[in-house]
Amino acid sequence: MGIDISQFLETFYEESFEGLDIMETALLEMDTGEVDDEAINTIFRAAHSIKGGSGTFGLNSVSDFTHVLETLLDEMRDGKRAVTKEAVELMLITVDVLREMLIALRESADVDTDRVAKIHSELEIMLKGEAAVVEATTELTPSESSASAAGWVVNFRPHVHMFKTGNDPVRMIKELSDLGEMSVHCNVDGLPALDDLDPEECYLSWRIEIKGDNVAQDAIKEVFDWVEDDCDLDISSQHAVAELSAAVAVEATPVDEPVVTSAEPASVPNTPLESPIPQTPSAPKAPVTAKKAAGTESGSIRVSIDKVDALINMVGELVITQSMLNQLGEDFSMDKLQRLQEGLAELEQHTRELQENVMRIRMLPISFAFNRFPRLVHDLSQKLDKKIEIKLSGENTELDKTVMEKIGDPLVHLVRNSLDHGIESPEVRKANGKPETGTLELNAYHQGGNIVIEIADDGAGLNTARVREKAVEKGLINENDQMSDEKINELIFHPGFSTAEQVSDVSGRGVGMDVVRRNIKDLGGGIELKSEFGVGTKITIRLPLTLAILDGQLMRIGNETFVIPLVSITESLQVKAEYVKSIAGDAELYKLRDEYVPVVRLHDVFGMEPDTKELIGGLLVVVEGDGHSAGLFVDELMGQQQVVIKSLESNFKPVDGISGATILGDGTVALIIDIPGLVQLARKKSHRAKPRGTIAA
Amino acid sequence: MNIAQQIEASEGLDMDADTDQYLTFMLDGEEYGVDILRVQEIKGWDSVTPIPNTPQYIKGVINLRGTIVPIFDLREKFNLEQIPYGATTVVIVLKVKNEKGSRTMGIVVDAVSEVYNIKTEDLKASPDFGSAISTDFVEGLATINEKMIIVLDIDFLLNSSVEGDLELG
Numbered sequence: 001m002g003i004d005i006s007q008f009l010e011t012f013y014e015e016s017f018e019g020l021d022i023m024e025t026a027l028l029e030m031d032t033g034e035v036d037d038e039a040i041n042t043i044f045r046a047a048h049s050i051k052g053g054s055g056t057f058g059l060n061s062v063s064d065f066t067h068v069l070e071t072l073l074d075e076m077r078d079g080k081r082a083v084t085k086e087a088v089e090l091m092l093i094t095v096d097v098l099r100e101m102l103i104a105l106r107e108s109a110d111v112d113t114d115r116v117a118k119i120h121s122e123l124e125i126m127l128k129g130e131a132a133v134v135e136a137t138t139e140l141t142p143s144e145s146s147a148s149a150a151g152w153v154v155n156f157r158p159h160v161h162m163f164k165t166g167n168d169p170v171r172m173i174k175e176l177s178d179l180g181e182m183s184v185h186c187n188v189d190g191l192p193a194l195d196d197l198d199p200e201e202c203y204l205s206w207r208i209e210i211k212g213d214n215v216a217q218d219a220i221k222e223v224f225d226w227v228e229d230d231c232d233l234d235i236s237s238q239h240a241v242a243e244l245s246a247a248v249a250v251e252a253t254p255v256d257e258p259v260v261t262s263a264e265p266a267s268v269p270n271t272p273l274e275s276p277i278p279q280t281p282s283a284p285k286a287p288v289t290a291k292k293a294a295g296t297e298s299g300s301i302r303v304s305i306d307k308v309d310a311l312i313n314m315v316g317e318l319v320i321t322q323s324m325l326n327q328l329g330e331d332f333s334m335d336k337l338q339r340l341q342e343g344l345a346e347l348e349q350h351t352r353e354l355q356e357n358v359m360r361i362r363m364l365p366i367s368f369a370f371n372r373f374p375r376l377v378h379d380l381s382q383k384l385d386k387k388i389e390i391k392l393s394g395e396n397t398e399l400d401k402t403v404m405e406k407i408g409d410p411l412v413h414l415v416r417n418s419l420d421h422g423i424e425s426p427e428v429r430k431a432n433g434k435p436e437t438g439t440l441e442l443n444a445y446h447q448g449g450n451i452v453i454e455i456a457d458d459g460a461g462l463n464t465a466r467v468r469e470k471a472v473e474k475g476l477i478n479e480n481d482q483m484s485d486e487k488i489n490e491l492i493f494h495p496g497f498s499t500a501e502q503v504s505d506v507s508g509r510g511v512g513m514d515v516v517r518r519n520i521k522d523l524g525g526g527i528e529l530k531s532e533f534g535v536g537t538k539i540t541i542r543l544p545l546t547l548a549i550l551d552g553q554l555m556r557i558g559n560e561t562f563v564i565p566l567v568s569i570t571e572s573l574q575v576k577a578e579y580v581k582s583i584a585g586d587a588e589l590y591k592l593r594d595e596y597v598p599v600v601r602l603h604d605v606f607g608m609e610p611d612t613k614e615l616i617g618g619l620l621v622v623v624e625g626d627g628h629s630a631g632l633f634v635d636e637l638m639g640q641q642q643v644v645i646k647s648l649e650s651n652f653k654p655v656d657g658i659s660g661a662t663i664l665g666d667g668t669v670a671l672i673i674d675i676p677g678l679v680q681l682a683r684k685k686s687h688r689a690k691p692r693g694t695i696a697a
Numbered sequence: 698m699n700i701a702q703q704i705e706a707s708e709g710l711d712m713d714a715d716t717d718q719y720l721t722f723m724l725d726g727e728e729y730g731v732d733i734l735r736v737q738e739i740k741g742w743d744s745v746t747p748i749p750n751t752p753q754y755i756k757g758v759i760n761l762r763g764t765i766v767p768i769f770d771l772r773e774k775f776n777l778e779q780i781p782y783g784a785t786t787v788v789i790v791l792k793v794k795n796e797k798g799s800r801t802m803g804i805v806v807d808a809v810s811e812v813y814n815i816k817t818e819d820l821k822a823s824p825d826f827g828s829a830i831s832t833d834f835v836e837g838l839a840t841i842n843e844k845m846i847i848v849l850d851i852d853f854l855l856n857s858s859v860e861g862d863l864e865l866g
Contacts, residue, residue, distance in 0.1 A: 681750075
C-alpha cells in the first residue's frame with residue numbers, strides 16, 4: 001500500500017480517548033438503572049469505532065477486547081439483556097482497562113495483560129451467565145454459530161465514493177483472508193477509459209469465495225461493518241450458489257479476470273489509492289461530538305472553526321489597512337496627515353483585536369477539567385458508601401490551556417476532600433435532618449479578568465473549634481490567640497494540617513491543602529474558604545484567565561520602570577510619619593490599621609538610585625505574597641495596564657525577585673516583580689544587614 | 698574596507714574546508730575575533746534596562762524584536778579601563794550554545810573591525826599564563842598581517858558569565 005497509516009495513529013488514539021470519554025459519560029448517565037436506548041447506542045457507536053480503528057492499525061488486543069464489550073452492548077441494545085448495576089460497573093471498568101491499554105500502546109509500554117485477561121473473562125462470564133446469548137463470535141471464542149462446511153461467496157460492489165469515506169477495499173479483503181482460504185475475482189467491467197478515470201473513485205467490484213469450513217457469516221459481515229451503507233454486499237453460502245457461481249465463472253472467463261489468491265491480497269488493483277486520500281480511521285458512523293479529549297498533557301489543542309474564521313477575517317482586514325498605509329506612504333504630503341492618523345488608529349484596533357483572538361485560541365472551556373468529576377464522584381461515593389450527587393454549571397467558561405492543565409489536580413484534591421470529609425454518610429445526614437443524598441456543586445464563571453471556580457458541598461462544614469484545637473496542638477497558634485472564625489478556618493491551608501479523625505486512602509494525610517494553595521498561588525490566583533459548621537463548605541478559587549498576560553501596576557524607581565502584578569497589591573498609600581515604627585533603628589515597620597507590615601525599600605533591595613530616600617510622604621504599595629504582607633517603598637506609581645509576559649530565563653537566568661520582563665509601549669523593557677520572591681529577598685538582605693547595623697549603632 | 702565589502706571579497710576566494718571566517722572587534726587596542734556564524738546582528742548602543750543584583754558587567758536587557766536579550770560589557774568583564782560609549786561603540790548580538798540549547802546575548806565592544814579567513818592550523822593555542830590570568834575563554838591566537846587576533850570561545854565566556862555569578866549581589 002502506498003500510504004503509511006502510522007501517521008493516522010495519533011488521530012486514532014485521540015479519537016479513541018474521546019470515544020472512551022463519551023462511553024464513560026453515557027455509562028454514568030445510565031447509572032440510575034433506566035435503560036436509555038440513546039445512551040446505549042452512543043456507547044455502542046463509540047466502542048464500535050474503537051474496535052474498527054484498532055483493527056485497522058493491527059492493535060488486535062484492543063479490538064478483541066472491545067469486541068466482547070460490544071457484544072454485551074449489542075444484547076442490551078436489542079433488549080435481550082437487562083441493564084444491571086453490575087453490568088454498568090463492569091463496563092466502566094472495561095472503559096478504564098481500554099484506556100490503560102491505549103495509553104500503554106501509545107507509549108509503547110507494557111500492557112497489564114493480567115488485568116486485561118481478568119476483565120475479559122469477567123465480561124465473557126457475564127455474556128454467558130445470563131440467557132439470551134447472541135450468536136456473536138469472537139476470534140477467541142469461535143462459536144458454533146452458522147458455520148458452513150462449504151464456505152461462502154461474497155459479492156462485494158463498493159459504491160464509487162468508497163475511498164472518500166476513508167475505507168479501502170484492499171484492507172477488507174486482507175481481513176477476509178485471515179478467516180480462511182479464499183479466492184478473489186476482480187470485476188473490472190466498471191472501469192472507464194483512462195481519460196475518464198477519477199483516481200479517487202472506486203470502479204471495481206469483487207467476488208470472493210471463502211473456503212473455510214468454520215467461518216461464521218457474522219465474521220464476514222463484520223469485516224464489512226464499516227461500509228454497509230457504501231456498498232452492495234451479498235453473502236451467500238457456497239453450496240447454495242454453487243451452480244450459479246459456476247455459471248458466473250463460465251461467463252466471466254472470456255473477460256480474463258485477474259484471479260488473486262489469498263496469499264497476495266495486496267496485489268488487488270488499487271491504483272486509486274496512489275493519490276493522497278485522507279484515509280482517516282474514523283468511521284462514517286462515528287458520532288460527531290463537541291466533547292474533546294480531556295488529555296491534560298497533550299501538546300496540541302483543537303480550535304473551533306469559527307475562532308479560526310474570525311482570525312482569518314481579522315488578518316484580511318489587517319492586510320487591507322496595511323496596503324492602505326503603504327499607498328499613503330508612497331507619496332506622502334502633510335495634507336494627508338489626517339488620513340495617516342486614521343489609518344494608524346485602524347491598524348492599532350486591528351492589531352489589538354488580533355491579539356485578543358489569538359489569545360482566545362488558547363482558551364478552552366473548563367468542561368475539560370470538570371468532565372472527570374462525575375466519574376470520580378461515582379467511584380468515590382461507592383467506596384465511601386455515601387450518596388452524592390454532582391451538579392456542574394458554567395462548563396463553557398473558557399480559560400487558558402496552561403492554567404487548565406495546572407488547575408486539574410488541585411480541583412481533584414478539593415473535590416475528594418469534600419466527598420471524604422465534607423459530605424456525611426447517609427445515616428448521619430438523616431439524623432441531622434438533611435436529605436440522604438449530598439450535593440456537590442462545581443461552578444465556574446468569569447469575573448473581571450479572572451475566572452472564578454466554586455466548589456460547594458452541603459456537608460458537615462468545618463468544625464472551627466476542632467480546627468482551632470488542632471492548630472494549638474500543632475503549635476500553629478497560641479491557645480490565647482484571638483482569631484476570627486475565617487482566620488482559623490484558613491489554617492487548614494497551613495502545611496501539615498489535617499483534621500481528619502482517621503487517615504483514609506482518599507484523603508486526610510494533611511499534605512493537601514497547602515499544596516493546593518501553593519499551586520493556585522503559583523498561577524497568580526487565590527483561594528478562599530467559607531464554611532458553616534453543619535451546613536456546608538464553599539471554596540472559591542480565583543485564577544487569571546491566562547498566564548501570558550498579566551494585569552500590572554507600573555511604578556518607577558529612579559529611572560527604571562517596574563511592573564507589580566495587580567493581584568498582589570492590597571492597597572497603596574502615602575506614608576504618614578506617625579505610623580512609621582522601627583525595630584532597633586534598623587527594620588522599619590508601618591502600622592496599617594491593626595497590623596504592622598515591614599517596609600521594603602525597593603531601591604535598597606535592587607541596589608538603585610531613587611529620587612528620594614525619605615520615607616515620610618513617600619508612596620508605599622502594600623502587597624501580599626505567600627501569606628506575607630510587605631509595604632514596597634517606590635518613587636512613583638504610574639498607570640495600570642495589561643502586559644505580555646516575556647521570559648528572562650530563555651536568554652539569561654532566573655533573577656531573585658523578578659518573575660519576568662515585558663515590553664512597554666515605547667519599546668523599552670520593564671521588569672516584572674515577583675512578590676513572594678521579593679519579600680524573601682528583602683528578608684535575606686535585612687538579615688545580612690543587621691549585624692552591620694548593630695555594630696554601627 | 699567595510700564588512701560588506703570584506704565579505705564580498707572573501708566570497709570570491711577559494712574557501713578551504715578547514716578555513717573559518719571570523720568577525721573581529723576592537724577592545725582597548727586589542728583585536729578579538731568571534732566565529733562569524735555565531736553573529737546574529739550588529740547594532741548601535743542603545744539604553745538598556747538594568748537587572749538588579751547582577752554583576753556590573755551585565756549592563757541589562759534590551760528588547761530585540763520582542764525577545765529579551767541580556768547585554769554584557771566586555772571591557773568590564775575583562776577588567777579593562779572603562780571609557781564612555783561613543784559613536785563606534787556597538788553591540789554584537791551572538792548566538793551562544795549551552796547544554797540546554799542556545800541563548801541570544803549581546804556584547805558591548807569599542808568597534809567592529811574586519812572579517813578574516815583563518816585556517817584552523819593557523820590558530821595557535823594561547824600560552825599558559827598560570828593561574829594568574831584565566832585564558833579559558835581564549836580559543837586560540839592567530840596572526841594576520843603581523844597583528845595578533847585573540848579568538849574567543851564565546852560559549853564558555855558568556856555561559857560562565859551568566860552562571861558563575863549567581864551568588865553575587
